[in-house]
Amino acid sequence: MRTQVAIVGAGPAGLLLSHLLHTRGIDSVVLESRDRSYVERRQRAGLLEQGTADILRDSGVGGRLDREGLVHEGLELRFGGAGHRIPLTELTGRTVTVYAQTEIVKDLIAERLSAGGDLRFESEVVAVDPSAPSVTFRKDGRTHTLDCDVIAGCDGFHGVCRPAVPTLRTFERDYPYGWLGILADVPPSTDELIYCHHERGFALHSLRSPTISRLYLQVPHDEDIARWPDERIWEELSTRFAVDSGWRLKDGQILEKGITPMRSFVAEPMRHDRLFLAGDAAHIVPPTGAKGLNLAVSDVTMLAEALVEMAEIGSEALLDSYSDNCLKRAWRAEHFSYWMTTLLHTDPSENAFGRRLRLSHLDYVVSSRAAATTLAENYVGFPL
Numbered sequence: 001m002r003t004q005v006a007i008v009g010a011g012p013a014g015l016l017l018s019h020l021l022h023t024r025g026i027d028s029v030v031l032e033s034r035d036r037s038y039v040e041r042r043q044r045a046g047l048l049e050q051g052t053a054d055i056l057r058d059s060g061v062g063g064r065l066d067r068e069g070l071v072h073e074g075l076e077l078r079f080g081g082a083g084h085r086i087p088l089t090e091l092t093g094r095t096v097t098v099y100a101q102t103e104i105v106k107d108l109i110a111e112r113l114s115a116g117g118d119l120r121f122e123s124e125v126v127a128v129d130p131s132a133p134s135v136t137f138r139k140d141g142r143t144h145t146l147d148c149d150v151i152a153g154c155d156g157f158h159g160v161c162r163p164a165v166p167t168l169r170t171f172e173r174d175y176p177y178g179w180l181g182i183l184a185d186v187p188p189s190t191d192e193l194i195y196c197h198h199e200r201g202f203a204l205h206s207l208r209s210p211t212i213s214r215l216y217l218q219v220p221h222d223e224d225i226a227r228w229p230d231e232r233i234w235e236e237l238s239t240r241f242a243v244d245s246g247w248r249l250k251d252g253q254i255l256e257k258g259i260t261p262m263r264s265f266v267a268e269p270m271r272h273d274r275l276f277l278a279g280d281a282a283h284i285v286p287p288t289g290a291k292g293l294n295l296a297v298s299d300v301t302m303l304a305e306a307l308v309e310m311a312e313i314g315s316e317a318l319l320d321s322y323s324d325n326c327l328k329r330a331w332r333a334e335h336f337s338y339w340m341t342t343l344l345h346t347d348p349s350e351n352a353f354g355r356r357l358r359l360s361h362l363d364y365v366v367s368s369r370a371a372a373t374t375l376a377e378n379y380v381g382f383p384l
């Protein structure tokens with residue numbers, strides 16, 4: 001069995017890479033350990049930078065995104081019982097779009113299948129050989145080998161590709177908290193996302209549609225979800241989001257809930273021989289700046305361009321600079337996500353001095369155009 005590009009993982013990175021390569025005449029096979037329904041339902045990201053939305057649109061998978069995605073021109077920072085709007089578009093000329101990762105994954109799978117793409121679910125890659133490029137996978141109890149020109153390691157944080165880079169250096173930071181996320185059957189209580197700092201911890205009000213809300217609460221990193229019955233979640237959200245203006249958080253039926261740990265992680269380099277890492281396989285950011293999915297999209301967009309250059313004119317110049325180019329962008333997102341996270345969360349080990357500094361910093365961000373612009377330009381994302 002042979003293909004040009006063997007793609008490990010059918011998350012947003014692997015699926016989009018396969019789609020972009022197909023539009024430029026390059027064959028790929030996508031191998032995914034889980035089944036299709038699991039991959040399509042996994043609740044995760046929801047906020048797309050303008051550049052991410054443009055890439056989906058320009059490559060022909062933006063139909064539903066344009067119809068159902070919610071374009072936002074600002075966000076709210078809420079602390080000290082008051083909200084402060086950051087006018088993202090006024091400050092940067094760019095917008096962000098709320099459109100769930102589940103929907104992007106569904107759109108990409110449908111597009112690849114209708115174009116005759118080779119997507120293999122329930123196919124677990126057990127080994128990759130970056131030098132005589134091939135991947136070994138298990139499907140239906142049997143072991144198969146797929147030979148290829150290049151391997152794209154899009155297999156997320158727990159995948160098998162990153163350990164195949166022998167010169168790997170990793171950089172990481174853990175946080176003493178995680179996010180409890182809920183999906184709720186209730187119209188959003190806000191038109192724009194609210195990032196809220198409260199002395200009891202961070203809270204985020206996001207949305208999925210005019211009738212479905214997505215909310216997050218800071219909880220201790222080792223928190224047990226069993227300690228959070230639905231009533232306690234709504235009560236805590238209401239306490240953290242409370243403002244003096246009389247605004248109220250609407251509650252409703254909780255459709256799903258789960259706890260996500262938070263970490264910052266970067267692996268360097270993102271290439272070894274014919275193996276290229278992309279997305280969460282190479283870097284993880286804490287979710288506060290909404291950068292993870294967007295970084296996965298920018299990695300595979302650069303990888304697709306580099307593979308097209310190799311196929312069309314035989315040059316490997318872009319492949320050779322792939323790791324450096326992606327890492328530059330990844331480190332900017334790492335800094336921004338770390339900054340947003342530490343600015344908005346409470347740290348159990350912090351003293352009163354640290355708390356006062358945070359409040360001063362928040363005041364500065366909402367009262368200085370220069371500081372608000374720093375937040376805004378990182379949040380909407382830099383052009384590729």
Ligand code: FAD
Pocket residue numbers: 008009010011012013014031032033034039043044045046047048101123124125126154155156157158159160179181260278279280281287289290291292293294295296
């Ligand atoms: P993944 O989505 O992890 O996909 C990897 C795939 O590889 C998986 O399907 C996995 O099953 C498969 N796989 C693994 N090992 C193997 C193997 N051995 N063989 C075959 N297949 C394998 N990002 C944003 O940009 N904006 C947001 O608003 C945002 N919010 C978030 C909120 C939460 C609660 C969380 C958890 C994350 C959020 N993120 C956000 C991050 C974003 O979801 C990830 O960065 C994104 O999923 C990365 O995509 P990926 O394709 O690189 O990896």
Ligand code: DHB
Pocket residue numbers: 044045046047193206207214287288289290
């Ligand atoms: C969502 C998640 C984020 O991490 C974020 O910063 C904004 C929105 C979301 O899931 O909608």
